[in-house]
Amino acid sequence: MFEYFYKYGSPRHFYDLSKMFVPWLGGICLILLIAGLTGxxxxxxxxxxxxxxxxIIYVHVPSAWMSLFIYMVMATAGATGLIWKVKVADALARASAPLGASFTFLALVTGSLWGKPMWGTWWVWDARLTSELILLFLYLGYMALQTAIDDRRTAARAGAILALVGVVNIPIIHYSVEWWHTLHQGPTITKLDAPSIHISMLVPLLIMALAFMFYYAAVVLLRARYEILENERNSAWVCELIEQRRG
Amino acid sequence: MNPRRRKLMLSVTFIVLGMGVATALALKAFQQNLLYFYSPVQVAAGEAPTTRPFRIGGLVVAGSVKRDVESLAVRFVLTDTLREITVDYEGILPDLFREGQGIVANGRLRPDGTFEASEVLAKHDENYMPPEVADALTAAGVQLPYRAKNTAP
Structure with a gap:
């Protein structure tokens, strides 16, 4: 099993394989996006x-979910790279950070735009909003660390440790609305009870969430491919690839 | 699994668990400061500060909103269903402010036990439904949270 894992987890196989997936993921994302937005x-x-x-829920909530999900992917990939030295995992973690930061930013901005008319304020320092802002700083810190360290192996290790330290923030963001009094309301869908949203509003929301997921999958693979090319720029197969391109 | 990987895996577990425990303890220590607002019960129990401004949250009691005819001054009663507190405010209220609605007010406690608010924010709940469904539920006798007639003139 491990042999299989190592074979397809090798940068070269990942590079070849991911090329097939990207257009499919992107196409499905587009269809879901059209369906979700219409709905x-x-x-x-x-x-x-x-x-x-x-x-605005149709952008705000999927973005917020993605901001948490991508962080978990980044931390898991970071740990995998740290323990098993899987190069593809390091590339995936590094490729995820700007996407996670973008979704976090989008969640914060749409939340702010939503807060002004409904709550009467752009921003409050309640537990939910503050912990989500910390998440944005974690992503930005990770990205800064990646650019600050020239050696990519060292950068990946340092980034993985930062990502793992920040994992503690994820349950805090999720449960902040239950643990403390916050201006932000409690969970509508991600709770044990039935969702507190009418089915006609819920279905488009779930489609949008799925669309965002496919968007992330497509773009992270694309970005990871470039990361791998950069990491492996001295390896034989990349040189071969360049030779082929040059003809 | 070779010893090196086992060691690394232990370090990763240690980082995550250690951060978890440290953060849990820190948050526990700052529990009071993390509350965005106090409830009327906490105010009645004397947990809220009396010398500096703080926020208070609760539901606007139906029928309690009294508007001044000549100014923006408004007086209403806030409840957490256990205790009540009278709030005075002068200014523009958010659109979602209505009787039965959850709100958060920032201000200070007067010596007579009423609350002088300098800011009023609406806190909406996690329920979303079409108006027809809300009407049908109300008709069927279901008490919807925060479902009350808009008192805005």
Whole structure:
């Protein structure tokens, strides 16, 4: 089993294999995005309290979910790279950081735009908003560390340790609305109870979440491919590839 | 698994668990400071500061909102269903402010036990539904949280 894992986990195989996946993932993402946006912005009814304004949920909530999910991917990939020295895992972690930072930023900005009309304020320092802002700083710190360290192996190790230290923030973000009094409301969907959102509004939200997931999968593979080329620039197969391109 | 990997794996577990325990203890110590707002019960129990401003959160009691005809001054009663506190505020209220709605007010406690707010924020809940469903639920006698007639003029 490990042989299989090492064979397909090798940078070269990953590079060849991922090329096939990217267009498919991207295509599915596009279809889901069109379906989700139509469902969310056109078909879903307005909310009984917030009217049409609640529709920002279709960007805000999937972005916030992705910001947490990508961090977990980054930390897991970092740990895998640290323990088993899997080069592909290091490349995936490094490729994930800017995407995670973007989704975190998007969640914060859309939340702020949503907060002004509904709550009456752009920003408050409650536990949910503050912990999400810390997540953005963790991503930015990770990215800064990657650019600050020239040796890519060392950078990957340092980044993995930072990512693992920051993992503690993930449950804090998720449970902040339950552990403390916050201005941000409690979970609508990610709880043991039935979701507190009408099915006609829930379906487009889940489609959007799936679309964001496919977007991440497509772009992270694409980015990881470039990371691998850069990491392996002195290896025989990359030189061969360059030779082929030059003709 | 070779000893080197086992050692690395232990270090990773140690980092994650260690950070978890350290953060849990730190958060436990700062529990009070992490509360974004106090509830009327906590204020009644004297847990809220009396010398500096703080935030108070609760539901606006239905029928308690009294607006001044000539100014933006408004007085309403806030409850957490156990205790009540009277809040005075002068200014523009958020759109979601209505009777039965959860709100958070920032201000200070007056010596007479009423609360003088300098800012009022609406706290909406996690329920989303089309207006027709909300109407049907109300018609069926289901008490919806924060579902009350808009009192805005």
């Amino acid at each position: 969310g912005l056109v078909l879903a009814p307005p909310d009984y309290q917030q009217g049409e304004g609640f529709r």
